[in-house]
Amino acid sequence: MAEAETKEKQVKPILPFLHVPENPDEKPYLAGNKCTSCGATYLGARMACSKCFSTEPMEEVKLSDKGELHVFSIVHQSAPGIPTPYVAAIVDLPEGVSVRCNIEGVEPDPKNLEFGMAVEMYTETVHTDSDGTETIAFKFRPAK
């Protein structure tokens, strides 16, 4: 239908804490929630603070797209249909939040990865539905 053809491309994040701004000029970002009582910060939403149990509403914070590599594994065997090998990592962000992610842009070999190395987030389309809706995911790569 003509209406559908003029409709803007739909983009949805792979996980709910990846926020996609309505303005296409703004980059998607990871959203955290910060406890207003103790400062503990969570990736995504929590009903209450798991650290201090405060039930006050949390403050949404835009998390940095730069972090450092905490640890990793090189996955050579995964669930059926998932391409291997890849770097499955834990990245620490300056807000005190850690993120589970893939590290791209390096050959998946331990010798290419250093503890504490600077990494940066980027997003890319990882799936397109039959109706054209794109799923975007966040990934990290060595910081330029």
Add this chain to the structure above:
Amino acid sequence: MRDVVMVGAGMIKFGRYPEKGVQELAAQAALLAMQDAGVTMKDIELLASGNLYQASATVGQRILKEIGQTGIPVINVANACATGSTAYREAYMAVASGAYDVAMAVGSEQMGKMGLLGGGGASTGTISPEGIVGSGLMPAVFGQAGVEHMRNHGTTAEQFAKIAVKNHKHSMHNPYSQYQVEMSLEDVMNARTVAWPNTLYMCCPTGDGAAAAILMSTEKAKQYTSEPVKVLTSTLTSDPYTERDLTMPDVNTLTKNASKLAYEDAGVGADDLDLVELHDCFATAEMLHYENLGLCDEGEAGKLIDDKETYVGGKIPVNASGGLLSKGHPLGATGVANIIEIYWHIKGQAGNRQVEGAKTGLAHVIGLGSACTIHILQK
């Protein structure tokens, strides 16, 4: 709370039993445990049944339909990899509370070759984040946990591999182990990598299995045995808040907290232990738990395995059974089986793998999500 003793154990060889129902495997173990204790279904006052993959299918009641429907209360338990040990704790609590004198715990699982566990996560639909946004699969999770130990303490991939060499060697003397294959360090290190630094032989296999235990009050046990084994503590914890726990399950703080509580409750320390069965779902995990359970100082775990102190015959034998790496890890059965291994050593019934003179032993299990159980048994 009153003292609780263990008076009977039963286990089937872990393996693959596609032709049987899981309740049959569990019933076999239950009959063996009752025979060992010298009781029948008429004496059992409560059944706690641990099974994860059929958690909604009343496995406990199905066991009783195989061996005796006496109308007793049945508790079906699911608690990740700590399912069996949590069922054991339910039986323990039933007796310790004074409400029941005789309780049975049965752990069972039929996994077949179900493949890797974990993964998934809160996707927004359409596609799974697994492999795109890191990995929630157990090999990667425990790979990362091992790599964190490398980062903190300079541990090497070879040291992790040595743990697998030890457990596979121990398995040669355990007829209940699914795999009994001795391997060299080269065999382990040259096997294909599943999730670095864990190679194939550093990952526990899936499998089917069942194990059962009979618990009684000290007073009641006098009717059946002059040598009951005391259950000094049955400790269960969940994961406390730590900064990375929600992203990277913090199995270290989880186990450290549980072991502190367990040692306090039991009135013994790590130095008093003659053997330990701990949750070696991956070789990397065993390394971490040497320190988490206080078997050595922080950062000394690599040296402990280098010096072969955790072999049978060493200072503190760990996983004399061959561990999950050799036995397999039928989730619901694992926790009860670990406790039974300690029980057999204390009773002097562990055959060629017997830790001579074993009086006190600890069984540790973690389930990701997370749960930790520690049981300490004593002669």
